[in-house]
Amino acid sequence: MEQPVIELNNVVKEFTASGGFGSTEIFRALDSISFKLYKGRTLALVGESGCGKSTCAKLITKVHGVTEGEILFKGENVDTINKRRDILNYRGKVQMVFQDPFGSLNPTHTIRHHLTRPLLIHKQVKGKDAIEKRLNELMELVELPIEDLDKYPHQLSGGQRQRVNLARAIGVGAEIILADEPTSMLDVSIRLGVLNLMKEMKEKIGIGFLYITHDLATAHYIAEETAVMYRGRIVEWGDTRSILRNPQHPYTKLLISAVPDPDLPFNKLVDSEPDYSQSADKIRAISLKSVAGHRQVADNHFVANWDEAEIAALQKDKIA
Ligand SMILES: Nc1ncnc2c1ncn2[C@@H]1O[C@H](COP(=O)(O)OP(=O)(O)O)[C@@H](O)[C@H]1O
Numbered sequence: 296m297e298q299p300v301i302e303l304n305n306v307v308k309e310f311t312a313s314g315g316f317g318s319t320e321i322f323r324a325l326d327s328i329s330f331k332l333y334k335g336r337t338l339a340l341v342g343e344s345g346c347g348k349s350t351c352a353k354l355i356t357k358v359h360g361v362t363e364g365e366i367l368f369k370g371e372n373v374d375t376i377n378k379r380r381d382i383l384n385y386r387g388k389v390q391m392v393f394q395d396p397f398g399s400l401n402p403t404h405t406i407r408h409h410l411t412r413p414l415l416i417h418k419q420v421k422g423k424d425a426i427e428k429r430l431n432e433l434m435e436l437v438e439l440p441i442e443d444l445d446k447y448p449h450q451l452s453g454g455q456r457q458r459v460n461l462a463r464a465i466g467v468g469a470e471i472i473l474a475d476e477p478t479s480m481l482d483v484s485i486r487l488g489v490l491n492l493m494k495e496m497k498e499k500i501g502i503g504f505l506y507i508t509h510d511l512a513t514a515h516y517i518a519e520e521t522a523v524m525y526r527g528r529i530v531e532w533g534d535t536r537s538i539l540r541n542p543q544h545p546y547t548k549l550l551i552s553a554v555p556d557p558d559l560p561f562n563k564l565v566d567s568e569p570d571y572s573q574s575a576d577k578i579r580a581i582s583l584k585s586v587a588g589h590r591q592v593a594d595n596h597f598v599a600n601w602d603e604a605e606i607a608a609l610q611k612d613k614i615a
C-alpha cells in the first residue's frame with residue numbers, strides 16, 4: 296500500500312472560550328476526524344460554513360495543535376516537528392491556498408517578487424538563470440503569460456491571482472496543497488478553469504489536494520474521494536461518484552437537494568423520502584445527534600449511523 300503523505304487519525308479539536316464569571320466553555324470543533332491525503336489524488340472535504348473544514352487545514356499546517364488523536368506526515372507525528380527549520384521545510388511541502396486570492400498577495404509587489412521570494416527562502420533553486428527558468432516553468436504550468444511576472448496583483452483578475460497562488464505553492468516545493476474554498480470568491484465563469492488547473496497539477500506533477508468546499512457539486516470535477524462533514528463530524532465518505540449517485544446520510548441528501556445540477560440524482564430521492572429541502576432544519580437537528588458506528592455502502596463508500604426512526608417519522612409526515 297502506498298503511504299499517505301498526510302494522515303489524520305481520530306482527531307479531536309476543542310476550543311476553549313471564556314464564559315462569564317471566570318468560567319470557561321469548551322467547544323468541540325472536530326470530533327474524531329480521520330482521513331488520508333495521497334500524492335496525485337484529491338480528497339474533497341465538503342460541508343457548510345462552520346462545520347470545521349478550515350480547522351482541519353489549520354491543524355494540518357500546525358497553526359493549532361490537536362486536542363486528541365494524531366496527524367502524521369509520512370508516518371511521523373507532526374507534533375514532533377518543532378525546530379524552526381523543520382517547520383519551514385514541512386510547511387513548504389504542505390501548503391495552504393486560501394479563498395481570497397487577493398488577501399495573500401502584497402499589492403506593492405510584482406508577481407515576479409511573489410514567486411521569487413519563496414524560491415529563495417525554501418532554497419528551491421540557486422542563481423539568477425535558474426530562478427528565471429523556474430519562474431518561466433511555473434508561469435507555464437499555471438497557464439499565465441510570462442509578461443504577467445512584471446504585473447502587480449491588482450492588474451490581474453481573481454482567477455489569475457489564484458493561479459499565482461497555486462504557482463507559488465508549487466514553487467516552494469508543495470507535495471500537498473490544502474485548497475480552502477479556492478474558487479468561492481471567483482466569478483462562476485472562471486471557477487471551472489481554476490478547478491481544471493488543479494486537476495492538471497494533480498495529474499501532471501502529482502500534487503495531492505485537500506479540496507475544501509461547501510459546494511458538493513464541484514467535488515466530482517477534481518476529487519476521486521469525498522468526505523462530507525457536518526458540525527465537526529464526517530458523516531459520509533469514500534468514492535465521490537458513489538456518494539453523489541447513491542447518497543445515504545440524510546445530511547448528504549440535504550446537501551445534494553440544494554444543488555441545482557441536473558446530472559445529480561436528486562429526482563430519484565423525492566418520491567419515497569422526506570422532502571429534504573423542505574425539512575432542512577429537522578434534518579440538521581437529526582444529523583447532529585451522534586449515533587455510534589458506521590456501515591459500508593460499497594467498496595469505497597461508508598456512512599456514519601444516524602437516527603433512522605426520526606427520519607422515518609419525517610417521511611410519514613410527508614405522506615400524511
Ligand atoms: N480559534 C478558534 N477559537 C474558537 N473557536 C473557533 C476557532 N476557530 C474556529 N472555531 C470554531 O470552530 C468551528 C469550525 O470553524 P471552521 O473550521 O472555520 O469552519 P469552516 O471552515 O467549515 O467554515 C466554528 O464554530 C468556529 O466558530
Ligand SMILES: [Mg+2]
Pocket residue numbers: 345348349350475
Ligand atoms: Mg473555512
